[in-house]
Amino acid sequence: MAEIRRSAGLLLFRRTGTGTEVLLGHMGGPFWARRNAGAWTVPKGEYGEGEAPWDAARREFREELGLPAPPGPPLPLGEVVQSGGKHVTVWAVxxxxxxxxxxxGTFAMEWPRGSGRTARFPELDRVAWFGLAAAREVVVTAQARFLDRLADRLAEA
Structure with missing residues (x-):
């Protein structure tokens, strides 16, 4: 049986005069370079059995953005399973x-494929603030549920 791949992430949000905005990252590397819809993600990354998901989410925020994870109380947004089978757990801050x-941060991969050459690419090639409706248009499909859950949590508060 295949091991379940797990990722954890932090969805940074802010309240503005026009509503709630979230910070998403555009996935780096040649596969995503010309894509927009479905190419934006919550800053997140994989973790192993020995690491707590919350600790992994904070670590991955720093690794992917090069900035410390923001202080503040986390709002748990639960877990989704992405189309590739990865289980993603997210907290909003x-x-x-x-x-x-x-x-x-960067990652290495063979590029062009089959060339034998290794190239480095940014994990996220850019980050941007999006209103919730605009974020739903560009985020990885399964992660749109985190936006809905955030909106619900903020409406309850």
């Missing part, structure tokens, strides 16, 4: 950051 300050 209220805060603000300037996307221009982001220094993304």
């Amino acid at each position: 209220e805060g603000d950051l300037d996307p221009a300050l982001v220094v993304p």
Whole structure:
């Protein structure tokens, strides 16, 4: 039986005069370079059995954005299973950051495929603030549920 792949992430949100905005990252690498819809994600990453998901979410925020995870109480948004089978757990944290300050982590892969050459790419090639409706248009399909859950949690408060 295949091992379940698990990721954890932090969805940074802020309240503005026009509503709630969330910070999403555009996935880096050549596969995503010309895509927009479905190419944006909550900053997240995989973790193993020995690491608590909340700790992994904070670590991955730092690794993917090059900035410390924001302080503040986390709002648990639960888990979704993405189309590839990965289980993703996310917490929302209220805060603000300037996307221009982001220094993304990188990953290596063979590129072009079959060339034998290794190239480095940013984990996230850019980050941006989106209103909830606009975020739903570009985020990985399964992750749109996190936006709905955030909206519900904020409406309850």
